[in-house]
Amino acid sequence: MIPRAAKTQRRTRIQEEKEEKILEAALDVFSAYGFRGATIDQIADAAGMSKPNLLYYFRTKEAVHRTLLDRMLFTWLEPLRALDADGNPEQEIRSYIRRKLEMSRDFPRESRLFANEILQGAPHIEDELTGPLKTLVDEKALVIRAWIKAGKIAKCDPYHLIFSIWSTTQHYADFDVQVRAVLGDKAGEGRFEDAARHLEELFLRGLTVEKPSV
Amino acid sequence: MIPRAAKTQRRTRIQEEKEEKILEAALDVFSAYGFRGATIDQIADAAGMSKPNLLYYFRTKEAVHRTLLDRMLFTWLEPLRALDADGNPEQEIRSYIRRKLEMSRDFPRESRLFANEILQGAPHIEDELTGPLKTLVDEKALVIRAWIKAGKIAKCDPYHLIFSIWSTTQHYADFDVQVRAVLGDKAGEGRFEDAARHLEELFLRGLTVEKPSV
């Protein structure tokens, strides 16, 4: 009778499956229309079930949205978390850029879900931003600053560097329509590789300590 | 009786004023909640008038939105339009970055309005993207390519370069909440100048043709 975390201790197979299906559908709808623009009916339709049935698994529209954001946030920060203080700075930044770009390619809906949320003032996740997110960024900013002090990469503001990497990579997911419109047929295939090459060059040329050339 | 472009030929002073007030309020509301998330009542409230009164000046919610987007698009592209093929390449790009960043600072609502629209698939302005926008970008991509061929700036993909400038500069308007959350109290004042310095260095170090040092 009560679906979530009650009575039966262990979750049913059906529960598992249906909740997954709902979240999958909700990701489609929320990422396309934003929180207020999305309707439960739309999500239920996309998930192939009735609205009351959906609400049997998630008490409210907000609960679905919330679950989606929570799940995503951890994964979303994975690439930055992987930035290794002990690794080779140039290589670490190169990998970070590439991983972020891969996420834009492989999880564009998640990127847009997040973008929608931030754009509208992050009403549901402001705490996550000032909490875990800020903590992680602060930590990695220290790493980058250490690299700069050690003369391993060129001087720059670590925070703004991270913002630049975020914005340029996520742009390909969030502004996909615009990118497509501008590029037209050009590079239908190699688009990802083109972008990757461009960003790596942009950031690494900008950061490489100049070695006196001949 | 009929307000827009009918009978009376010339628009009333009141018409002029009220329409302006509505658009101002609508910009607030649309940029904060997106098209579907915004309500006419909200806009009417913010404009200090009743809903039917608002609908006397704009037939539909979409008409208000449409007008706002149309007005904005031209201005929005102004900085790119100003990119002068005959100017000094480095200086031209530096100015372009600065102008875009200034627009993010001075017109954040416009930026978010646009971001909301693109994020949700640009349902109202797809034609503008594949039309005027693409045309302009194509034209300026040629300019940049000519600079590269002439050896005045380093080799790079002009389209992706433009995307990078768009995304990094607009990030400060569109993701303002996140930027604030991460930076915290740091640089409450000099934020704009910090970002400007960072971006100029990033892009210009990345583009400058290396002059053999010493």
Place this chain on the structure above:
DNA sequence: CGATAAATTGACCGGTTGGTAAAATATTAC
């Protein structure tokens, strides 16, 4: 099998939404 709990449905509710109709009020033109 039968019983018990889980899953699903259709009917419904109060509130909101975009938009309309018509009457009332203010403004302008003569």
Place this chain on the structure above:
DNA sequence: GTAATATTTTACCAACCGGTCAATTTATCG
């Protein structure tokens, strides 16, 4: 001033929205 016109308001509507409820169907388990 007065007639014509422009503006504003009040009352309203049909559709939609998030969510509830009670009843029904389906799956699970001994």
